[in-house]
Structures are given as structure tokens and as C-alpha cells.
Amino acid sequence: MPNSPSGDSSTDRLIRVLESFTSTRTAQTAAEIGRRAGLPASSAHRIVGELVATGLLERDDDRRVRIGMRLWELATRSSRALRLRQAALGPMERVQRRVREHTQLAILEQDEALFVEQLSDPDSGSNATRVAGRLPLHASSSGLVLLAFGDRALQERVLAGPLSALTGETLVDQAALRRKLAEVRALGHALAPGFVDADATGLAVPVRDETGAVAAALSVVLRRGMPVEPALAELRVGKLELERALGFRGRA
């Protein structure tokens, strides 16, 4: 697409507009979008106008705009996320009904854990994650699974840091993280007590697809101090069901 005088393509400008929306900032004026996307006010108004005309953004009752249902539809109907979460929903429901705590599915995306599905109960404990939200690989049970079973280049990139601490218990030491990844591979699950939230323990298992590669992490967020073994047993049942649905044959 044609470039602006500053040299960025209109695709760059579009993604900066889309990135200015977050899970807590769902409606903005064109001027606010321009400021956050680093666009001149006139460009921001023109781009927002074009995106509203095509339905990728929607205009609110006042002068604010939101992500349009048309964009959600186009992004969802042919995405990998949809296939994976449709296969996962049944197994996840059974895990959630038995464990009665947040049950989640994450994939590796741009060196982070991206959560593509989450089932919760009104009585579930606190939880930092949400659908389409992310967590660092070294700092969550799902991330540790994706990292431990990921390729060597990914592991070296993450181990090289920086390793940010979400709580006082997040593993931020390179040698300790290396030992943790070996433990995850040996045990076939990752336990992350207090890594994300001092009151919660993440517990995740790897899910393999038809190629035998780890395609996702299935996890539950337990309250600190809850017994781990019953939840792990349920996760293992759910993982096998999901692997069967994804076409995985045989055991790692």
C-alpha cells in the first residue's frame, strides 16, 4: 500500500489504530486514537472514517468508535483460534465442571502465551488472564509449558531476558528458569505457585496436535493451597480428549 511521507505503510498505520484498543479501552474518539497511534489528527480522522465506512470500526452513540463486529467476524471465521477452541470447548467444560476454577487454553504467539479460551465459574478465584489476553512465557504455567516444549531458539531468546517479575515469586533467574523447564519436560506439567498472582497457583499441561508438536497449553488457576493432584488428573483427561479431537495419535 502507498506510504505516507514518514515512510510507514498504511498497513502499519492500520495496525497502530487497532492496537490502540485494549480489553479495558474499548471505545475512543478519533483524536484519542491518533494520539495513541502516533498519527496526525487529520490522518487519524480520515483513517477512522474509512474504517467505520467498511464496518471494521463502529461508531458509538457519542463520537467514540469501537472495534466493529465485521472485523471480529473476518478475523474469527477462518482463524486457527476458532478451530482450536471449538475442539477444546467440550474437554474444557468437563475440566471446569470438575475443578470449578478458571480453565484456560493458550497458544504461543510472538514469544508470549496468548489465551484463546477461558471458562470460569461465578465462584472461581481471582485471575489475571482473559480471552485474547497474554502472559509472559516465563511467568505463567501455560507459558512455561509452551516454552519447555518449544524450540531451542525460542528458549534461548526468552532465557536471555529481560525476565520481568509479576510477583515476588515469578522465576526471573536464568539458571532457575532453565531447571524449571527441565522439570516441566520431565513431569509433563507446569506448576506456577504465585508467579502471576500471590493468591493463585497456575497448573498447565501440554496439548499435542496431529503433527505431534505441542500446539497449546491447557491450564487451571487454583487458589493457593488447594490440592494439586485432583486438578492435574482432570487436566490429563481433558488433554487426552483434546489431543484425540486434534488428531494426535500415540503418546509423546
Added chain:
Amino acid sequence: MPNSPSGDSSTDRLIRVLESFTSTRTAQTAAEIGRRAGLPASSAHRIVGELVATGLLERDDDRRVRIGMRLWELATRSSRALRLRQAALGPMERVQRRVREHTQLAILEQDEALFVEQLSDPDSGSNATRVAGRLPLHASSSGLVLLAFGDRALQERVLAGPLSALTGETLVDQAALRRKLAEVRALGHALAPGFVDADATGLAVPVRDETGAVAAALSVVLRRGMPVEPALAELRVGKLELERALGFRGRA
């Protein structure tokens, strides 16, 4: 954004690229995208390259590209669809467990019913719809609910036709459709036997949000000949739960 010599904006070209992907056509080469989006091959290659660089599209192992997880994430994390389906998931699960047939949630989008969530059972009957799929308003139980409780201008646009037939039983006569909409408003539910699929009966109820407006249709797809009353009772329970979650106070 700057316009091409043909006068369409780069936003137009972008949406044509995204629209070339469907639920059954999830991977394409740049040349195929160009043909379907009506773009010269050189433009198609450049735009696809830019979209891959930003992660909005992803390159496959061969030369094909798919919708990127980054686009799904940006479109989902701040969308209305996410808020609605998160509120609906619990009530929908209970309906699905009791009725044991496809349970769906649809909203009005561009004069069609857009399905934002669907729960199914391995044993559920046949079903034409899927998540992020659409059906015509006059030809599905969800669409009939959204149309019957929609505004007058919408009803007149749809009634003016053309009214396409999906089966021999789809209502395509204007006067008959008008009577059907009055019946849906009077009964508070829509029954669509054989409208979409000769072997299935759609059954939908309206869901009101905190403004009192009908924000969605909650539906089940019954096998033809199954009793309707028990499913309707479950839908009504689910609808009340969902309306409470959405902040609707009082009864219509």
C-alpha cells in the same frame, strides 16, 4: 489512507483481502487473494507482504497465507462479541446440557444474523451455522427474532426483498413473513421448522440488554419432530439468566 489510481482506498483493498478468506477457504496464495479481491498481482503481493510483516496474516509452510492470530487477538480483545459471549457462555452451557442439541447466540449485523457463539454435542443433529457464520434474517429462527424486535426501517428493508429460499419451507412471501413477525412478537419466540434445513427446526428467543433493547437471539436447533415445549422452557431459563448478566431489569 492514500488512494490507488482506481480510486479505492487502501482500507477498501484491505477489507477485500480479508473478505477473500472464509470458513472453508482458510489458506490462499497471494495470487489467489489478488484474483478474489480484484487486485493486480503486484498490489496483492505487496499488501500480503505487509500484512504478514505485521502479523495480521501468517505464512503457511508452503506459499499460502492464513488469517493471523494477531488479527484475531486485536479484533477480539475489545469487541462487543467477547463481552456478550462471556456473559452467555454459562447460560448457554446449561441450555445445551439439558436440550443436548446445538445452542447458539446471534446478533444483528448488516441486516443478517451473525452467530457469535455455538455449543454443540457430538450427538447433536445437523446444523448449517457456525461461529462467525451468518444466516438471512427471514430464513432462521434467530433472524426472525432479531427482525421481529428490530426497528421498523430494518423490517421494511427486509420485507421489500429479495427473500431467498434456503429450503422449500423458507418463508419467502412478504405477507406471510409479516404475519410470522407479528406471531414472534406475540409469542416471544420464533419457531422455524425446515427453514434452513429440511431435517431441523430452529427455535429462538429474544435477549434484552440493560437498555431494554433486544441485543441477541438465543436459539437451539432441534431435530425435526422433536417436542418443542421442553426446549422452549430451557431457552426461557437461559434467556433470563443472560438478561440478568447483561443488566436488564424488568420484563418486556
